[in-house]
Amino acid sequence: METSNIASSSSSSVAQQESFTNIPPTASTSTQPSQSPQTSTTASNEISAKKQPVVLLCIGMAGSGKTTLMQRINAHLHSIKKPPYVINLDPAVTQLPFTANIDIRDTINYKEVMKQYVSSWLGPNGGILTSLNLFTTKFDQVLEFVAKRAPALNHIIVDTPGQIEIFTWSASGAIITDALAATYPCVVAYIIDTPRTTNPATFMSNMLYACSILYKTKLPFILVFNKTDVVSHEFAVKWMTDFEAFQLALQKETSFMNSLMHSMSLVLDEFYQHLRVVGVSAMTGEGINEFFEAIDKAVEEYETEYKPEIERLIREKAERQENEKQAQINKLMEDMDVSGNAVKSQNGM
């Protein structure tokens, strides 16, 4: 496996790249990570009381503008002298317009992974997923790098693979998300290609997807309508706040799916209550201040609502592990006792 140091030539700002143990594609017999990195250390099992940087997970369909928005966020934070820590988790991206502190491509060559796992018949998506799985096996190292830098940081921004399901529906995605959220306030920015969402059916499909990610990640969520320089996101805000307006738009559709869409829109009405919505143009920078205001509010929400729940889950998990450990010790003691008695009786004692 190659260890390439792919630094972007067009970077507007230079971040210090971390280098860590190479991960060969044959690093593990199973490429499916099974345990969250934070479960192996007790230190990160508690969410630190001191102020931590915000982790912003940029998730969205291919082409929605994740990378361009990352570049915009990066440039904005540099301009206010608060450079972020940048993590790229997309092994297949060909060019990044910014330099990442941690770049999955520095340790994993996904084309090489596809070749080496040829017996598994990996296609491009299988290659990306396997690359992410391999990277996740070393995510504890990433956490260590981040922890060292954390005191001087305000934001950690994370770009995810274009094939959205590879991050949102994989064990690796869940492990990475949980590991970060266990230590830092974590916010999901779900990026939507606004011009491609003006059709009510497409809009609703996108909202249903967002809904599934919200319930999967259980993290504060911002709906980011991108590309507002092409189409304003006002229609979306209207549809989300005015049920009748969306119903009216749906009526114009003459699909046999209308009644299903009508029922689904009722469900989504509840989901909209849990969201923050912003319109941005990653291209022009329009709406970027509102975006950062939404992040601040999402962090407050994380502190008051999400953090106690995450801490409760961590405590429960620790208790469960402790109970299991105790049960194993008890079982061992019993076995030793039984064999001890057995040995004694054999010796006529």
Ligand SMILES: Nc1nc2c(ncn2[C@@H]2O[C@H](COP(=O)(O)OP(=O)(O)OP(=O)(O)O)[C@@H](O)[C@H]2O)c(=O)[nH]1
């Ligand atoms: N007009 C306009 N175009 C944009 C904007 N943001 C991104 N784009 C364009 O949309 C296309 C996709 O942008 P990317 O940033 O590569 O999108 P992505 O979500 O990272 O794409 P994947 O890596 O394939 O998932 C590019 O041609 C961008 O120039 C925007 O705010 N306005």
